[in-house]
Amino acid sequence: MPEPRDWDSEWLTLSATALDAVSRAETLEALEAARVDFLGRERGRLTGLLRSLKDMSIEERRRLGPQANALKDALEKSLEARRRSLESAALESGLAASRVDLSLPPPPWPRGRRHPVAETLREMTGILARLGFAPAEGPLVESDRNNFAGLNIPADHPARDLQDTFYLKDLPLLLRTHTSPVQVRYMEAHKAPLRIMSPGRVFRHEAVDASHSAVFHQVEGLYVDRKVSMADLKGTLSTFMRGLFGPQAAIRFRPSFFPFVEPGAEVDVRCLLCAGKGCPACKRTGWMEMLGAGLVHPNVLRFCGIDPGQWSGYAFGVGVERIALLRYGVPDIRMLYENDLRVLESLAP
Numbered sequence: 001m002p003e004p005r006d007w008d009s010e011w012l013t014l015s016a017t018a019l020d021a022v023s024r025a026e027t028l029e030a031l032e033a034a035r036v037d038f039l040g041r042e043r044g045r046l047t048g049l050l051r052s053l054k055d056m057s058i059e060e061r062r063r064l065g066p067q068a069n070a071l072k073d074a075l076e077k078s079l080e081a082r083r084r085s086l087e088s089a090a091l092e093s094g095l096a097a098s099r100v101d102l103s104l105p106p107p108p109w110p111r112g113r114r115h116p117v118a119e120t121l122r123e124m125t126g127i128l129a130r131l132g133f134a135p136a137e138g139p140l141v142e143s144d145r146n147n148f149a150g151l152n153i154p155a156d157h158p159a160r161d162l163q164d165t166f167y168l169k170d171l172p173l174l175l176r177t178h179t180s181p182v183q184v185r186y187m188e189a190h191k192a193p194l195r196i197m198s199p200g201r202v203f204r205h206e207a208v209d210a211s212h213s214a215v216f217h218q219v220e221g222l223y224v225d226r227k228v229s230m231a232d233l234k235g236t237l238s239t240f241m242r243g244l245f246g247p248q249a250a251i252r253f254r255p256s257f258f259p260f261v262e263p264g265a266e267v268d269v270r271c272l273l274c275a276g277k278g279c280p281a282c283k284r285t286g287w288m289e290m291l292g293a294g295l296v297h298p299n300v301l302r303f304c305g306i307d308p309g310q311w312s313g314y315a316f317g318v319g320v321e322r323i324a325l326l327r328y329g330v331p332d333i334r335m336l337y338e339n340d341l342r343v344l345e346s347l348a349p
């Protein structure tokens with residue numbers, strides 16, 4: 001026989017401690033522990049007492065039953081009240097900890113800026129505009145006529161080689177290999193006199209290296225008037241290059257050949273990356289080829305309906321990326337196109 005339980009003394013401890021345990025719980029976890037201790041379904045002490053009412057004598061049950069039920073109600077109410085107050089305290093302290101100080105300066109905002117090629121292009125056209133050149137545009141997809149034939153480039157010229165030119169499949173069209181076709185378009189449409197610049201993208205089927213890309217940009221310049229001479233060309237190009245590289249920039253003219261000019265020249269700028277000592281970007285020559293230029297060939301003027309007896313002109317075509325490499329001190333043209341933000345952000349104009 002198990003010992004008869006002393007319900008009265010169990011009740012005394014229970015009723016003396018239950019409400020106290022609730023009001024002493026300082027955290028939601030402690031409160032939950034107190035709830036389980038008294039009202040837990042399996043082992044709760046008050047739950048146990050209520051469940052045992054059926055085992056008690058009638059007098060005990062009459063005496064303890066209503067009191068135990070009243071304590072259960074009171075305990076539930078007080079648990080609920082305590083839970084709310086602990087929850088709102090937790091909320092308050094959370095808010096206080098994460099308070100936003102509106103007087104603090106905002107975090108730095110990442111600042112966008114122009115791509116070095118776009119910025120170089122903008123400066124180049126800015127200088128030429130101040131020298132009196134008006135903007136003109138031409139399409140990227142061109143005819144053989146404008147890209148080659150009109151520019152006095154004969155059918156067997158190596159520049160037409162499949163190796164250099166991207167031809168469109170099944171069409172007598174190509175991706176322009178230089179900005180010079182804009183010369184043909186503009187002279188045919190407007191005749192002389194004229195002074196234009198034409199910036200844009202060009203395409204060549206070419207092996208890519210530190211200074212060559214298959215897609216790059218050029219700015220074309222063209223000036224046709226009475227008695228335009230090589231001296232005018234030199235003057236304009238010197239001013240142009242000094243505008244881009246500063247008054248110290250060293251420039252050299254080299255005789256060169258382009259079918260659409262006579263005489264022809266190439267202009268080099270002393271490599272700013274190695275100060276002329278020789279590096280991969282300048283192919284160890286100390287100089288970087290920047291542009292081709294010359295006096296417009298009489299055949300080209302004639303092709304465009306301009307009388308070479310009355311008019312003469314000069315033309316030049318500048319590589320924009322080559323200028324950007326020097327201005328930004330970038331050793332490899334590919335770095336301009338890989339769009340690695342760490343590289344682009346480090347390039348100060």
Ligand code: FA5
Pocket residue numbers: 177178179180204206211212213214216218258261289290291292293294315316317318319320321322
């Ligand atoms: C021409 O394209 C001529 N149309 C330029 C010209 C215009 C001459 C008017 C006379 C009169 P060339 O192929 O040399 O010439 O290219 C001109 C410039 O473009 C070069 O000096 C160089 O700066 C740049 N360039 C040429 N090929 C590449 C390439 N693969 N990648 C980057 N830049 C290039």
